[in-house]
Amino acid sequence: MEVSKYVGKSTVRIDGKVKISGAAKFVDDLDFGADLLFAAVVESKYAHAIINSIDTSEAEKFPGVVKVVTGKEFPFRFGLYMHDRYIFAQDRVRFVGEQIAAVIARTPDAAKKAAQLVNVSYTELPNVLNVQDALKNDTFLIHPELGNYQHVPWFFPKPETNISHLRKVRKGDTNKAFKEADFVFEDTYTVPRYAHCAIEVHGTIGLFDNSERLTVWTASQSPYTQRHLFAEALAPLGLTHKDVRVITPFVGGGFGGKAGVSMEIIGAALATTVKGRPVKVLWTRAQEFYNTYQRQGLTCRIKVGVNKDGGIIAMDNTLYWDAGAYVEYGANVVNAAGLSASGPYNIPNVKIDSYCVYTNLPPGGPYRGFGYSEFLFGLESHMNEIAKNLNIDPVEFRRKNAIREGDILNYGGKMNPNGLIEAIDKVAEAIEWGKKEYSDDPNKAIGKGIALFWKAPAMPPNASSSAFLKFNEDASLNIMISGMEIGQGLLTVMAQIAADVLSVSPDKIRVETPDTDRNPYEWQTVASHVTWSCGRAVERAAIDAREQIFDLIERALDKDRTSLYLENECVKSRKEPGFSLPLRDFIINGIMKEDGTFRGGPVIGRGMFMPEFSSALSDPETSQGGKPNVHYTVGASAVKIEVDRQTGKMRIPKAVLAIDVGRALNPNLIKGQITGGLLQGIATVLYEDMRFDEKGKLLNASFSDYKIPTALDIPDEIISIIIETPQPDGPSGARGMGEHTMIPAAPMIANAVEDALGIRIKSMPITAEKIALTMVKEKKIDLINI
Amino acid sequence: MMYKEINFILNGENVNLQVSPDEILLEVLREKLGVKSPKCGCNKGDCGTCTVILNGKTVRSCLVLAIEVDNQEIVTLEGLMGNGLTPLQESFLKNNSFQCGFCAPGIILSATELLGRNSKPEKKEIQEAIAGNLCRCSGYSPIIDAIIDLTN
């Protein structure tokens, strides 16, 4: 194969101009004409209650109202991995803000006002607002019918409890190993809930036209999964997959929050009730906080056995996830985290119990990091504590125990090739590890912290991607995929991959956002897997097109096929240096023979990728057996902080992140993921935090009360380090890296705080206030001096 | 509802429109005039996606009543590009500054306003100028770098 000309270059984004010129259309920017209807949702006031009755009569009379829809019309369960929810609550509500009914009206204002006139009578049930309560023996069951729910075969619900899934890992013999260990360290760490805060809210428009086909426009990472769930959930109405079309324009940020199906099902369902007219549901910023997926809370009890020399021989990690009212997607976060909760370490004896626990809080679900950010906070904090207790340098301790290629994973498979050691060494060097630094301000301390990270894509074993590629007359081309551009630069990287195979420059390649009627199948744009998986599909589609070109040249011009190659949009031959036929001369209209007949025709490539080696089947008691994870992406990150001893306020002079991406297809886009992901992670540890009252109501459902970083809150300097240990089955050796950049942020800051001030904070977030209070409590500062 | 006639200049063109006193400028721009670059990220003045330039100064159009712009001048991103992309936009393009792009119209206007009054801003001034525009994707540094890049 020729040296790549486009892959590996920091190509300017092919969707740069459309976004920078304001031409990019997001779902709320689309026009639907004068007959567009608007829906507003009637929401539960209670975290847990029986619905006795719903009186819609007043709302129906309100001027402008077209229809009021309740759950009665859609008594079907749906869900991605577990069918545990309804489109509208049926007889019971399980979180504050849950949709009970919807009012469809001619204006958004009429819909909103009329929704307030729907009268719901409730009988309150006991609230179960945290994991501790949910697991008590005499607790109230949030889903009494759990035993009847349909779910994927790798979930293990415990009927008659609030445990919707328990992932168990048993590797080696932890009991024996703990007895043999020289030291055992045990602690508990907690992580609250977080919000994605994509700047674009969720929105959807459904149209069930008079021919009874359903088209749904959504802000989504998952057009095909949505189509499938809409078709499944609405199958009782006679809809089949071919009748359902999902169109996803540009998305204003996803981060997992727009994966799967959340509020979009409402738009799809409502459309079927007002045939012939489009109906729009647009979330408010507040709804965005309380009625989409939230990142689940976690309490993790971790116990580690080590030998004097610093070798870890055993780990017992119990994870209790506050998964919320419905876990149709969130249970898979619990599952994925459970399989990998030992972190990127080679530990011979591992026991993990990862509990997915129903609570009466909003549904948990995927958020950048998919559970790994959560458990790594505790794990990487704990690793530092162990190193400190053993008097071993934390970097050395990690180096000694870091997982290497071929080491046995928790479920029995082997670790893929990776550059974790190189990452550790490079971040240590960049942060000047070991060099103690002092602030010019005597009130301030400087600390450094490190954290390792790893993450595998969490996906069903048969998650697949496909691609079509069609040439145009001038040899420019369109690639059709259903991988979603959510900001990461997918369209550009797909163009680069095809460009290399076909020798057509990326700026002559158009890749657009999906429409399930036109673009072929993609499972979802989640799990940091599309570069890898969709990339392989595109590569194969490009190879398919190239082979058709060579076939044609051989057949029409009688050239030796094996010596043909593509260069600068021309077919050339190694045997005949003078031969050079531009693609544009034949790519659509074929090649004319001497008798005036033509050979060839439009060249259309097709490619598909499914990881055929993956399997989710394993022993439920141990997780041994299958191959649930296709590969892990690993790395290390370090930070230098300057923190005020009295106020706890912090500045971040420097942050470093090294990640092994297999092959950097576009280094600049990778750097973008690092700067963006790190800041998103840093915010979770410094100030973001969802607060609920004692009735389960979210208290900070706005950007005024749930602060996310502004341009003033960034680290002074971020150093991005790219490591390339090729992934054998990745496109040009690449593997995913988008989520990973957020994962190490919390523990590395916790470790830096410990280094600077000598205090170990075991619950996130680590706000200035918490630091100050801990300093007082641990008598590190004298109150009188404040 | 009482309607009032308002006249204003939008991206260099005269606009004449009937609005009710409670109509919000953002909604009027998007829904009545079809100008879609200002976005609605919060509708409460917190995110800056609805930024427009009113008489040379950026405002959050979700906090402005449409009747307030009677006889005023408004510029949105659409109006900046009389001759194609501006040098600032070119610099954002070259630096791959934006990811999802949802915040881009607002940030481009805030940065344009800054560069209009200070052609060589310090990093801190740039950060302050765009601090009212939330971006969840980029981590801001690629945006700041592009502005610095341009002014050098």
Ligand code: FES
């Ligand atoms: S929409 Fe105006 S500031 Fe957010």
Ligand code: FES
């Ligand atoms: S690029 Fe996505 S919000 Fe700024």
